[in-house]
Amino acid sequence: MTTALMVFHDRLRQSKVNRALAQRAAHEGDDVIVRDMYALYPDFRIDVDEEHRVCDAADRLAFLFPFYWYSAPALMKLWEDAVFTPGWAYGDGASIAGKRMLLAVTTGGAEDMYTADGKHGATMDALLLPYRTTARYLGLRYEEPFVVHGSSKTIDDDELARTAERFVRRLRD
Numbered sequence: 001m002t003t004a005l006m007v008f009h010d011r012l013r014q015s016k017v018n019r020a021l022a023q024r025a026a027h028e029g030d031d032v033i034v035r036d037m038y039a040l041y042p043d044f045r046i047d048v049d050e051e052h053r054v055c056d057a058a059d060r061l062a063f064l065f066p067f068y069w070y071s072a073p074a075l076m077k078l079w080e081d082a083v084f085t086p087g088w089a090y091g092d093g094a095s096i097a098g099k100r101m102l103l104a105v106t107t108g109g110a111e112d113m114y115t116a117d118g119k120h121g122a123t124m125d126a127l128l129l130p131y132r133t134t135a136r137y138l139g140l141r142y143e144e145p146f147v148v149h150g151s152s153k154t155i156d157d158d159e160l161a162r163t164a165e166r167f168v169r170r171l172r173d
């Protein structure tokens, strides 16, 4: 089982949670390919052929990112637009159907804020619907998202280490 873990954090060096999860995942060996997408594409010029090669070689496409305005950082949206091409992602000749897709999302807001009557007025499941729908359209097997709430403000080092262990267990599934 090979996972391509695409990390979309625009300031990964200053990040607490995404950085910890990415660093832990990088110790998983050959089964997990960790890619710092903002470092690879600082000018937003995505090498689509290279992305196709990386994804073709993986059984699971995993996306690790901080929740920004109830969505993903801009490069991740561009990646979807650029990389999910006809003839590769969908339509005649498409080849990615059947792969798994995992979202790993960190939020600033606490878990109880992400309920229908909580501060944000919506659940994570509802807010992540565009990704689930995209996976469905492409024939990807959408996995239960790995969500870390409250992130940098509330997580201490021990909890962060435990969270990183839980994350790599998901990657081994």
Ligand SMILES: Cc1cc2nc3c(=O)[nH]c(=O)nc-3n(C[C@H](O)[C@H](O)[C@H](O)COP(=O)(O)O)c2cc1C
Pocket: 009, 014, 015, 016, 017, 018, 019, 065, 066, 067, 068, 069, 070, 071, 106, 107, 108, 109, 110, 151, 152
């Ligand atoms: C531009 C921007 C937008 C954000 N939007 C949200 C949001 O919509 N919901 C939320 O819970 N947190 C939001 N946050 C907080 C980040 O999700 C949070 O700081 C991040 O997940 C922490 O992870 P890190 O330690 O890896 O940076 C936002 C942060 C920034 C900088």
